[in-house]
Amino acid sequence: MGGAAALTARSLTERLKAEAYGLGFDAAGVARLGEPATRAAFEAWLAAGHQGSMAYLEGEGAALRRDSRLPHPGATHALVVAASYGGRAPAGPVARYARGDDYHVVLRERVRELHGWLEREVGRPVNARPYVDSGPILERDLAQRAGLGWVGKNTMLIVPGAGSHLFLASLFVDVALEEDAPFEADRCGTCTRCLDACPTGALPSPRVLDATRCISYLTIEHRGPIPPALREGVGGLLYGCDICNDVCPWTVKFAREAMAPEFAPRALFAESHDRDGTRALARSICMMDAADYAAAFKGSAIKRAKLWMLQRNACVVLGNVGTDEDLAVLEAMREHEHEVVREHAEWALTRLRRTIRAPV
Incomplete structure (x- = not known):
């Protein structure tokens, strides 16, 4: 039996x-x-x-x-x-x-x-x-x-x-199924590429993630100011981060296409992979109002972050990868209704002006 x-x-x-x-x-x-x-x-x-x-x-x-x-x-x-x-x-x-x-x-x-x-x-x-x-x-x-x-x-x-x-x-x-054997092997070996690549030092040791320094946490979960010491490390990342995945040899070799057509990039993200595309996306987010935000991200996981949070992130991105063409947008963000966005716009303007040597 x-x-x-x-x-x-x-x-x-x-x-x-x-x-x-x-x-x-x-x-x-x-x-x-x-x-x-x-x-x-x-x-x-x-x-x-x-x-x-x-x-x-x-x-x-x-x-x-x-x-x-x-x-x-x-x-x-x-x-x-x-x-x-x-x-x-x-x-x-x-x-x-x-x-x-x-x-x-x-x-x-x-x-x-x-x-x-x-x-x-x-x-x-x-x-x-x-x-x-x-x-x-x-x-x-x-x-x-x-x-x-x-x-x-x-x-x-x-x-x-x-x-x-x-x-x-x-x-x-509540059905009795046949259990699989746990995966016991550790195939990372001596590789530390993910730890070395993290630009904000969010992986202080193997298999320990300090979320308070993680770009994904800072741009998605965190409801306050991004710590100034970490903003430069955010680089051109608006929402989330793939760096520790991208450098993993296992992922480089075996990454697959998306399982479902629903995961294909929306038009808003289809051409935003280079610096100019990133800047354009950041500017478009800065210029969104509530209705634009609701329409652009309907049915998207990105709504995990509120509009003001995305605009905070966009200011940081423009401060890091922007050009003199982005100064006007950042100037406008200095008048934002949310204090956190205003502060990040000020930071971005200061950094960007220093970078392009524009007059204060």
Whole structure:
């Protein structure tokens, strides 16, 4: 009986994974829910204050992340999947993952399709919940437990044959599935390219990310002024950062095309990869009003950042890569209604004038 049950679980799991691959996912694995292997590291990370102002990672959010059985009561296993968002596309001022439609929506629908398939296959309602970077889960830990890959020195999950330009999603279920062996190997070796390349020093040691220095955090999550000492390091990056992924040999070699057409760059980002394109994009964001912002980023993950935050970022970018043609826009931003934007415009003007040796 036990052998038959195990065979049934194996067969069901194999077919479920096949469905996932059929939907376009680049990797799929199963993990039993429980205490994460990285719980102690997570606690130490919080204690060091590396989460910055991301309060959702503290308190109850931290408590739920200490055991993956807690977020969705009754669930025992998780199907974990990875989806490429197009690591072969050129680097640019907007991180690749955010150039298309909101991945939360796109992938959640795909995972719900897997839920429906599973219910039809087992012939009963399945207590399940999809998670796409939106729940209190240590997702990379769960993915490693499901055998998808290992956590690299840049803290990103690296999947053999696919690199690290990947979204992670999972389906928590109350169905007994056959678990995959955890991915135990560390294939980073002695490489430290990601640590060496970070322009703001956000990776002080292997597998430790100080979010308070990370360009992605500073341009997306942070609701205050970007620390002056870090602004130059932001360079021409308006929203997010791909640097620690781009230099990883595994990603350079194995990055794939985007899983879904919805992840293709919107027209606003299609030609903004060089310096002039970056400047043009920054100027267009500076000139947006609320209606422009809502129209440009409808259905986009970029709405995670408010308009004033994007304009703050745009001022920093123009201060770093602008020319005398951008002075007028920055002058206008000195009159912005938000104090933080005004201060960043002043900083950018001072830096830009010094760079181009324009008269004060």
